[in-house]
Each structure stands twice: as C-alpha cells, then as structure tokens.
Amino acid sequence: MKLITCSGGLFLSKSTKRFLFLLRDKGKTAGTWGFVGGKKEPIDLTPYDTLTREINEEVGKTPVIKKVIPLEQYVSNDQHFSYNTYVLLIDNEFIPQLNNEHSGYAWCSYEGFPKPLHQGVKSSLNNKYIKDKLEIILTLI
Numbered sequence: 513m514k515l516i517t518c519s520g521g522l523f524l525s526k527s528t529k530r531f532l533f534l535l536r537d538k539g540k541t542a543g544t545w546g547f548v549g550g551k552k553e554p555i556d557l558t559p560y561d562t563l564t565r566e567i568n569e570e571v572g573k574t575p576v577i578k579k580v581i582p583l584e585q586y587v588s589n590d591q592h593f594s595y596n597t598y599v600l601l602i603d604n605e606f607i608p609q610l611n612n613e614h615s616g617y618a619w620c621s622y623e624g625f626p627k628p629l630h631q632g633v634k635s636s637l638n639n640k641y642i643k644d645k646l647e648i649i650l651t652l653i
Contacts, residue, residue, distance in 0.1 A: 519563040519596045520549030520633075522583065523574070525605045526653050528619065532608070533626050534570065535616035545618070546630035547597065559596035567600075571617075572609030575602045583645060584636055597636060599649055622650060 523532035533545040548570050549563060556562040560580065567574060579601040586595045605619050618626050625637060636642050 515592060515594060517552040517559060517562070517594045517596070518550060519552070519559040519566065519598070520547035521563050521567060521598045521600045522547050523600045523602060524649070524653070525602055525619065526578070527604045529650055529653065530605065530619040530621050531625070532571075532605070533618050533620055534608070534610070534614040535618070535626075536613065536630065537615040538613050541630050544628050544630040544633075545626040546633045549597075560598070563596070563598060570608070570611050570613060574608075575604060575606050577602055581649060584639075584642055586632075586636065595632065599646070601649075601653065622646060 524530075525532075532548070534548060536542050536544050536546055548567050550566040550569075552559065552562040553565070556565060577600050581599040581601065583597040583599050584595075586597070587593070608617050610617065620626055628634075629637065637646075
C-alpha cells in the first residue's frame with residue numbers, strides 16, 4: 513500500500529498571539545475547523561513544499577512567514593499515513609482569501625480554539641507534548 517503524506521500549517525500571529533483556523537466546507541470533514549494543509553502530490557518534493565502549495569491554494573497571499581517551527585510528525589499505526597504539522601510564525605494577522613474548500617476562518621487564542629475541531633487537529637491539540645510545545649512557543653515570541 514502506498515504511503516499517503518500530508519502537511520498542515522498553524523499560522524501564529526506574533527502581535528496577537530492568536531492562531532488561524534479554517535472552517536472546512538467539503539467532504540466528510542465539512543463543518544469542522546482545521547489548519548491550512550493537504551495531501552502531497554507527485555510534484556511536491558518535501559512535506560514543506562506540499563504545505564507551501566496548500567497555503568497558496570487555500571488562503572492566497574500571506575504575510576512573510578518569519579519562522580517555520582516543526583510541531584509534529586504523526587504516523588499511523590499501520591505506517592500508511594503521515595501528517596507533518598508546522599507552526600508558521602508571522603508578524604500580524606491577515607484576512608485569508610479562501611478557496612472553495614473553506615467557508616470561514618477564525619483567529620483564536622490558545623485558550624479559545626473553535627469547535628468542532630477536525631478529529632486529527634483535535635487529537636494533536638489535546639496531546640500533552642504538543643500543548644507543552646505550543647505554550648513554549650507562545651512564551652518565547
């Protein structure tokens with residue numbers, strides 16, 4: 513079986529210390545909040561290349577990303593699915609130019625993530641290691 517590799521990005525504004533979430537509008541995850549991201553296509557070379565393509569497709573032109581911080585690499589128990597998550601540090605919030613995959617967006621504080629979260633996002637954000645890492649990042653910016 514072929515490995516499915518996906519990448520996602522969690523934008524973090526330094527000025528407000530808030531994160532960007534997108535409201536999914538398509539498929540089985542419609543109506544849930546998640547990160548910018550998607551599946552690696554044959555032309556993508558790295559997980560970050562995949563994320564860069566997805567950023568352009570899903571939110572359009574963004575402010576300069578000041579720092580890319582790897583947050584997590586999840587691999588399924590059967591080793592057939594991999595998801596790479598990054599924190600994308602920017603100076604200020606922006607208004608995303610959403611494509612047809614999303615019907616809304618929200619900039620949210622660490623204590624106020626939107627609901628319902630996409631199941632994969634929820635699992636990641638409830639992981640103690642991920643929570644600790646996000647708290648450290650918020651402290652340092």
